[in-house]
Amino acid sequence: MTDAEERLHAVVSGFVQGVGFRGTTVIWAEQLSLRGWVKNLRDGSVEVVAEGPRPALQEFLTYLREGPLGARVSGVRAQWSPASGEFSEFEVRW
Numbered sequence: 375m376t377d378a379e380e381r382l383h384a385v386v387s388g389f390v391q392g393v394g395f396r397g398t399t400v401i402w403a404e405q406l407s408l409r410g411w412v413k414n415l416r417d418g419s420v421e422v423v424a425e426g427p428r429p430a431l432q433e434f435l436t437y438l439r440e441g442p443l444g445a446r447v448s449g450v451r452a453q454w455s456p457a458s459g460e461f462s463e464f465e466v467r468w
Contacts, residue, residue: 388448
């Protein structure tokens with residue numbers, strides 16, 4: 375982790391479960407060398423925590439606003455904070 379790393383905490387709403395959102399999110403995160411996790415929430419939304427350089431996180435946020443083919447994202451609530459350095463990979467949480 376470097377000083378330039380940040381944390382993005384996002385909740386993605388819309389038609390985002392059952393369309394491969396989590397799996398595609400992992401692929402995007404790995405391609406951008408981000409660490410953290412993604413999980414489905416009971417209310418039908420998807421929660422994401424990712425850490426890495428701000429430019430990579432901004433590109434990741436652009437993906438989250440669109441989602442994979444078949445998803446219909448209606449909104450993304452995003453919060454920024456300093457990275458904690460607690461993650462070593464990006465994973466699906468249950």
